[in-house]
Amino acid sequence: xxxxxxxxxxxxxxxxxxxxxxxxxxxxxxxxxxxxxxxxxxxxxxxxxxxxxxxxxxxxxxxxxxxxxxxxxxxxxxxxxxxxxxxxxxxxxxxxxxxxxxxxxxxxxxxxxxxxxxxxxxxxxxxxxxxxxxxxxxxxxxxxxxxxxxxxxxxxxxxxxxxxxxxxxxxxxxxxxxxxxxxxxxxxxxxxxxxxxxxxxxxxxxxxxxxxxxxxxxxxxxxxxxxxxxxxxxxxxxxxxxxxxxxxxxxxxxxxxxxxxxxxxxxxxxxxxxxxxxxxxxxxxxxxxxxxxxxxxxxxxxxxxxxxxxxxxxxxxxxxxxxxxxxxxxxxxxxxxxxxxxxxxxxxxxxxxxxxxxxxxxxxxxxxxxxxxxxxxxxxxxxxxxxxxxxxxxxxxxxxxxxxxxxxxxxxxxxxxxxxxxxxxxxxxxxxxxxxxxxxxxxxxxxxxxxxxxxxxxxxxxxxxxxxxxxxxxxxxxxxxxxxxxxxxxxxxxxxxxxxxxx
Amino acid sequence: xxxxxxxxxxxxxxxxxxxxxxxxxxxxxxxxxxxxxxxxxxxxxxxxxxxxxxxxxxxxxxxxxxxxxxxxxxxxxxxxxxxxxxxxxxxxxxxxxxxxxxxxxxxxxxxxxxxxxxxxxxxxxxxxxxxxxxxxxxxx
Numbered sequence: 001x002x003x004x005x006x007x008x009x010x011x012x013x014x015x016x017x018x019x020x021x022x023x024x025x026x027x028x029x030x031x032x033x034x035x036x037x038x039x040x041x042x043x044x045x046x047x048x049x050x051x052x053x054x055x056x057x058x059x060x061x062x063x064x065x066x067x068x069x070x071x072x073x074x075x076x077x078x079x080x081x082x083x084x085x086x087x088x089x090x091x092x093x094x095x096x097x098x099x100x101x102x103x104x105x106x107x108x109x110x111x112x113x114x115x116x117x118x119x120x121x122x123x124x125x126x127x128x129x130x131x132x133x134x135x136x137x138x139x140x141x142x143x144x145x146x147x148x149x150x151x152x153x154x155x156x157x158x159x160x161x162x163x164x165x166x167x168x169x170x171x172x173x174x175x176x177x178x179x180x181x182x183x184x185x186x187x188x189x190x191x192x193x194x195x196x197x198x199x200x201x202x203x204x205x206x207x208x209x210x211x212x213x214x215x216x217x218x219x220x221x222x223x224x225x226x227x228x229x230x231x232x233x234x235x236x237x238x239x240x241x242x243x244x245x246x247x248x249x250x251x252x253x254x255x256x257x258x259x260x261x262x263x264x265x266x267x268x269x270x271x272x273x274x275x276x277x278x279x280x281x282x283x284x285x286x287x288x289x290x291x292x293x294x295x296x297x298x299x300x301x302x303x304x305x306x307x308x309x310x311x312x313x314x315x316x317x318x319x320x321x322x323x324x325x326x327x328x329x330x331x332x333x334x335x336x337x338x339x340x341x342x343x344x345x346x347x348x349x350x351x352x353x354x355x356x357x358x359x360x361x362x363x364x365x366x367x368x369x370x371x372x373x374x375x376x377x378x379x380x381x382x383x384x385x386x387x388x389x390x391x392x393x394x395x396x397x398x399x400x401x402x403x404x405x406x407x408x409x410x411x412x413x414x415x416x417x418x419x420x421x422x423x424x425x426x427x428x429x430x431x432x433x434x435x436x437x438x439x440x441x442x443x444x445x446x447x448x449x450x451x452x453x454x455x456x457x458x459x460x461x462x463x464x465x466x467x468x469x470x471x472x473x474x475x476x477x478x479x480x481x482x483x484x485x486x487x488x489x490x491x492x493x494x495x496x497x498x499x500x501x502x503x
Numbered sequence: 504x505x506x507x508x509x510x511x512x513x514x515x516x517x518x519x520x521x522x523x524x525x526x527x528x529x530x531x532x533x534x535x536x537x538x539x540x541x542x543x544x545x546x547x548x549x550x551x552x553x554x555x556x557x558x559x560x561x562x563x564x565x566x567x568x569x570x571x572x573x574x575x576x577x578x579x580x581x582x583x584x585x586x587x588x589x590x591x592x593x594x595x596x597x598x599x600x601x602x603x604x605x606x607x608x609x610x611x612x613x614x615x616x617x618x619x620x621x622x623x624x625x626x627x628x629x630x631x632x633x634x635x636x637x638x639x640x641x642x643x
Contacts, residue, residue, distance in 0.1 A: 002594035010586060010595075017579040021572060061596040110575070 219251025237344030543628025577626025
């Protein structure tokens with residue numbers, strides 16, 4: 001069993017090694033595509049196993065829980081790994097035409113694969129300290145990706161990114177230390193029981209808030225989101241896309257995991273904070289987006305605002321709200337990564353991502369306009385696309401709880417999202433190009449066109465499928481939410497995952 | 504790079520000593536203080552000294568391989584050591600042991616996948632530190 005859980009981490013690492021050694025030739029980028037495809041396959045196998053058997057867990061090195069490092073997957077972990085596989089493969093294909101040779105020779109593909117390994121590791125680990133290690137793996141590789149190329153803007157964004165994230169990891173580590181001091185364990189399943197017996201519940205809440213801040217920085221919630229719009233618009237498009245899709249979501253995932261499994265002792269206090277955070281994040285993010293004038297900057301602020309919706313699902317802490325949060329996570333990763341990919345194509349054919357300097361895409365590149373419209377409308381929550389169902393579930397959950405104000409805020413933010421999307425639409429697609437340029441897709445070579453547009457189209461189709469046939473996805477999210485709200489199976493499976501000798 | 508005859512003469516002696524000592528630290532690390540990480544650090548100090556005395560170019564030449572590649576190959580070795588137990592039908596990173604020699608009389612050498620993992624760590628640390636230091640030396 002243990003290989004099923006470990007392959008989504010091992011494959012990207014092995015690919016990273018090979019891709020780095022072959023970084024001077026074209027083999028490197030194909031190895032990256034191949035490795036990402038392998039990751040997708042292994043994640044699907046993991047998903048099928050979890051669907052079949054429920055929660056699965058394995059002990060590394062046969063050290064029994066709670067002493068060894070546990071890898072565990074419930075439905076939420078499994079779906080996050082699958083989504084990592086999907087976006088990982090899509091962006092690896094996109095990178096074939098997007099990343100310059102100079103960056104490849106500096107090790108772009110190796111860093112990219114290490115990032116994927118870190119993300120998968122964070123989703124699969126069942127140990128808080130191990131989670132910290134995966135956060136570091138992600139931080140190192142993402143910093144490398146961010147500054148690859150070394151322009152002034154990139155270094156500026158990179159320094160802000162790494163500074164704020166280091167503060168977050170220090171808080172995380174201090175929280176881990178305090179928690180270990182109080183309970184004597186860091187295995188998440190073991191902590192679930194151990195925190196009930198802590199004789200100083202006040203201190204536990206303090207630690208909970210430390211974790212909230214640490215993960216909040218990673219997830220870019222109000223008021224800790226400044227690093228995100230400052231850095232996400234600077235690197236290569238494929239880097240922006242993978243960051244936008246996955247990195248903040250690891251923070252959200254960690255919030256959901258710890259605040260359903262461990263810190264549920266004082267829900268009235270912690271989850272009220274989360275509710276305020278969610279509302280403020282939604283509003284500030286979308287206001288920021290409305291004020292921006294750059295394709296990628298608008299999208300970056302949208303990430304912040306959308307994170308608010310996911311945190312809202314966790315904050316309400318009802319079954320339906322968690323269903324909404326899980327659904328939102330999955331939908332958002334696909335849509336957001338896709339929007340960044342579209343922005344990249346727009347830059348390639350129109351020359352910039354600055355909205356004032358581009359235009360005319362609708363007239364001369366209608367296919368791109370269509371491919372933009374699907375994720376953009378989905379993000380804004382138009383029926384019948386995936387974002388509609390995600391927002392519908394969350395707002396329904398809020399109304400059921402009597403949270404009329406937060407439901408109203410969520411709806412208003414949706415409206416403002418449409419407003420800022422129409423801004424991109426109006427400036428980049430409708431308005432004629434200020435320099436009289438006619439941006440056509442045929443300006444790209446056939447090979448580039450295939451590499452750039454295939455992933456965009458595939459992700460758009462996925463968005464439509466989730467939107468048109470939401471039933472199985474909602475059912476899945478319902479089961480995932482049930483597991484989150486009743487972690488008994490998770491706890492039992494992890495603690496009973498006996499070391500398997502000679503299977 | 505420093506032009507000092509004393510440093511040059513001392514370096515020749517110290518580099519070989521440091522490298523031997525780093526391997527000693529690597530090997531004793533299984534049950535005593537030491538191991539791949541500290542061994543790699545000590546090994547890299549040898550080459551850093553060499554780079555300071557003879558210049559980064561000579562140091563790269565003495566290394567034969569790019570330090571980045573050394574680090575990555577180390578990562579590959581560590582991974583392989585972790586995956587190997589799966590081939591033997593056990594979970595990842597379970598130590599696998601082979602005893603060369605007569606085990607009953609105590610006259611044997613234990614070899615384990617743990618040691619292979621540590622050698623990988625040694626190379627990762629060694630390569631990563633040298634990548635950083637040589638990049639900084641090049642700028643000057």
